[in-house]
Amino acid sequence: MGDDNQAQRRSIFLHALRSALIDLAVLLRFFSRLPLPPLPFEDDPHGRPDFARAAPMLPLAGMILHAIGAIVLLMMLGSGLSPLIAAILAVLALTWSTGAFHEDGLADTADGIGGGGNRDDKLAIMRDSRIGTYGTVALVFSLMLRVALLASLVERSGAVAAALVLVASGGLSRVAALWLAVALAPAHSDGAAFATGAPDMRRYMLTAIIAIVLAALLVTPMLGQAPFIAGLAGNLMAGRAAAQLAKRHLGGQTGDIAGATQQAAEIAFFLAVTMLAG
Template structure:
């Protein structure tokens, strides 16, 4: 492939990542043959757009004199709106399925249900509450703003890792995109996830990377035990738990 062709292919994959992970206007895909898995390397880059918008809202709220708590809630709310609640929905579905299902088949059936149950509500409250309290605890915009961007990117890298490593739990759905992702895409995703953390300093990069690995690994192990592998909902839960873990790591090294 020529260099211009290679660049256009990567731009198409980045466009697909933005379309898949956000509600931002990114035009229409010209190449309908691309699978979601082909865009996995760019998922942390899409996260930068999400984190950047959250950071702008936080800075605006802070600039208007709002306290740290409301500023944090507005910043997180903006990120959720930009993503259409995609990851929160996946986390809630996994919690509902594994909390209410008796066996693998029933758990997967509940996860397909668009309705949310008590376990799902509690999971989302847990995620949002911990993230909001972490941002409030940092409070200094000079710390919060780069954290919002870096954490949004870093928490999306493990989705590529576990899409690649775990078997699909279903015969359809996002899980089969794992066939379109290769090891190099995973390495690039991890690299980008770390690069966007660099403004926080080397210790923070290492701490967040370890926390994200532990958090996402726990979700992956849980999913394998409960439903035999990964689904789109599992990847959403991976992102949410990774983001919570990343914020806790930021608190540990930056406060």
Template sequence: MNDISPPPRGWLADLHLAAVFLTRLPLPDAGKPPPGGLAAAMRCFPLVGLGLGLAAGLAGMLAATVLPPLPSALLAVLALVLLTGALHEDGLADLADGLGARGGRDRRLEVMRDSRTGAFGVLALLFSVGLRATALAAMPGGWEMLTALAAAAALSRATIPAAMQIMAPARADGLGASAGVPDASVAAHAAGLGLVAAAVCLGLDGALAAACGALLGGLAVVVLARRAIGGYTGDVLGAVQQAAETGVLLAVAAALPRAAG
């Protein structure tokens, strides 16, 4: 099933499908994608992420004109959550509950499928929102908040097809398996677009720091998922994005004061 090669599609069609999948924006229905179509459209994930980050960052930037840094940053994160329908946050919470469950691989996968959120999931969300918001609040100003969030949203979504390249599906069913596996060219396109977006937003030095943060955050989840459940699910991929986004924002927050000095 994962080896099916989708028919060639244009960039606009892939961008539309990626935006419909990743956001809750009122976009025209993309219809049922062909087998492997979503995997191929993942090359556009960073572009969608860039747009989401710019929109959320603009909300935070506007809020910063009348509010202190932390409330402004929290509103920026809230805007991102609303735009995506908490798609990736839901995956992070489910994976955290699975990792915290007692038992073997099958038990962890069973817990991850439970729609209820447990203590580990709640704590994971608290740390995700808290770390992202405090990192954004540490930015020197509203413009830096906007560019950092745009870079983080783009780069973190570029890690999703990369993670699927180095892991196997943990289940034979579910979104992680049914989406298909993006080939190396899709992962390369996504990585390239994510890095270009980061470089435009942050400059070369900032993009390097951001890339290191995304890599460390994403790899941490990959290692945990491979050990705990043997591969990826849709929840794992959501957690990869969240960890990578958090890693980018922390790295940029650490690098900006040095660059300013």
């Protein structure tokens, strides 16, 4: 009887582990250009993630992607480059690895909300692949702020601390973006926001707790509690502000405004951390 129970527990554990690894792989493929091969036990390696189920793996996926930028940052600083040049190359590597996935959403959102006269016009502009003035300005300021804040944090707190903050921001900013899917219905019935689903509040809270704990373990040993708490507050406020903006202008959420929210939350986290970092 004891052997049967042990075998059953092992089977349950292996099934949960396989499900978690599949969710992580699907999320990494969805958010990046990483050439991840299909897992041996994966049925649909090219499918979109189901956030109703896969949300708890989102913080880890975001941190893995931002670890690419952190590694480049440390390598460039180790080779003797200045913090500014190292930060530029780190953000470039991160943008390349994601295929400018979130940057595209930021540009489309800025063009739609800035240039559209009503809800339908704004949504139509956001679906247009061409970039306009509002989108260009938003992209320029986003990239400049991310580079400048990363370089400033290197100068204030050192290379390792800046790299760890960069990794932490990858999980927290994506959880902030996921809040839109929880708080608002999709603005389209055929877009990515509709197809990928949304977690319920309980699962979202679990996801947020995972992201906060992982980020705290990375940031607080290097910088202390105050910068982390300030960064977390900035991250959360960016998510809530984006949800209000989406509701007011679009009557719902889209994949584009989720991407814009990730960018805003990352910047808000870095800005608050950098202001209080020693």
